[in-house]
Amino acid sequence: MIVFPNCKINLGLNILQRRADGFHDLETVFYPLPVTDALEVLSPGQLQFNSTGIPVPGNAADNLCLKAWHLLKADFPELPPVNIHLHKHIPIGAGLGGGSADAAFMLQLLNNKFRLELSTAQLIAYAAQLGSDCAFFIQNRTAYATGRGEILEPLELNLAAYSILLVHPGIHVNTGWAFGQITPRVPALSLRDSIQHPLEAWKDLIHNDFEAPVFQAHPILKQIKEKMYNAGALYATMSGSGSAMVGIFPKNNIAGILWDTGYRVFEII
Ligand SMILES: C[C@](O)(CO)[C@H](O)COP(=O)(O)OP(=O)(O)OC[C@H]1O[C@@H](n2ccc(N)nc2=O)[C@H](O)[C@@H]1O
Ligand SMILES: Nc1ncnc2c1ncn2[C@@H]1O[C@H](COP(=O)(O)OP(=O)(O)OP(=O)(O)O)[C@@H](O)[C@H]1O
Structure with a gap:
């Protein structure tokens, strides 16, 4: 059996507060894009x-593919051993959620x-144990996310009328480090509301809190964003904790x- 795990981008990312468990409460919009890995599983083996x-x-x-198998094996002892082949195409450490x-x-x-x-709710619960971004990929449809990123509300947002550009300059950003650079804060305008504005207004309304520290560490990313705007982008942002840039x-x-x-x-045209 072969499947094609796709990536996501974040449209807006507000880090709201640090939690007692060491994670952060955030709000973001996840949007799936058709840049994919290939994942094949053969059995018996x-x-x-x-x-x-x-x-x-x-x-x-x-x-994470093996971790997913072990997680289910703990609850389903009858799960047979499998032979897993992953062809990796989604850039890693890019904020595109490829591993998730x-x-x-x-x-x-x-x-x-x-x-x-397993029901969708059960799959989401297993996914959330593997990573904060993982739950989104179970339903894999545009969502407004809160909590660690695992509390998902479907969002009607379709960017098919636009072309989307992803640029990954090869910089690997460690997600844990990026969270450590942030002073959390609740913004005056929730992303839940700002995302409802026309896309042309997002430039002034929708932000990714990771941009400031990650741009400081890697100034080339800010230049990529400016280059996108100079080339006519309606909205440009870093995805997640970077370093992939979205136009x-x-x-x-x-x-x-x-x-x-x-x-x-x-280019998703
Ligand atoms: C930056 C985002 O990609 C935005 O979508 C995600 O929040 C990251 O999700 P992820 O890669 O699945 O992250 P995880 O593997 O769960 O966590 C990696 C590390 O990021 C930090 N982390 C992650 C998610 C979160 N809500 N708060 C955190 O503080 C923690 O230090 C954690 O050890
Ligand atoms: N199947 C996998 N694909 C990619 N990375 C994996 C995988 N399994 C484990 N990892 C580990 O996860 C780390 C980063 O994964 P990933 O590509 O999901 O990060 P990311 O692009 O920053 O995404 P996110 O938005 O979830 O932070 C890698 O450095 C790697 O060590």
């Missing part, structure tokens, strides 16, 4: 994991393949921007 494409940092044993998507798709794949009969342009109006050849650039 020995429990095995290998990956191709972009190298994943860390030990294979810590890969792999984990959530793995849970769903195992649920379907082995008929575990939303009038339909079919992305072409002609020149980027460093080392950057990875995705």
Whole structure:
């Protein structure tokens, strides 16, 4: 069985308060985009994991795909060992939630393949144990998120009338470090309200709290954002804790921007 975990972008990200458990309450809008990994699971087999494409940092044993299998195995002893192959295409440490998507798709794949009969709510609860971003990928539809990012309300927002540009300059931002740079604060205008304004107004209304510290550490990211606005973007932002930058342009109006050849650039037109 093969599935194609996709990435997400954050439209707005307000870090509201630090919690007793060390995490932060936040509000954000998750929007899914069709830049994908490929995840194949074969059985029967020995429990095995290998990956191709972009190298994943860390030990294979810590890969979120394996963690998803172990999480379900603890509650479903009959779950057989599987042979997992991940082809990594979504940039890593980019704020695109690629690892979280792999984990959530793995849970769903195992649920379907082995008929575990888990409900959506149960899958969301398992996903939230694997990462704050993971729960979103179970339903994988545009949502206003609160809590750690796992409390999701569906949001009617469709950007199909625009073209979206993703630029990843290859900088890996550690999410835990990024949260540590923030002084949390509740904004005067909730993202729940500001996201309802026309996209043309977002530039002045919708912010990502991670931009200030991450731009300070990596000034090139601010330049990418300015370059997007100079090229006609209606809205430009960093996604999550970075370093992927997002530009939303009038339909079919992305072409002609020149980027460093080392950057990875995705156009969703
Ligand atoms: C920045 C975002 O991508 C925005 O969508 C997410 O909040 C990050 O979600 P994620 O990568 O799934 O993060 P996790 O793997 O759960 O946590 C990584 C680290 O980020 C910090 N963290 C994460 C989420 C959160 N709401 N508060 C936090 O303080 C914690 O230090 C945690 O140890
Ligand atoms: N399948 C996986 N794909 C990518 N990273 C993984 C995976 N499994 C574990 N990881 C670990 O997670 C770290 C970052 O993952 P990910 O790509 O989801 O971060 P991100 O792009 O910053 O996303 P987020 O928005 O969730 O912070 C990597 O450094 C890696 O060590």
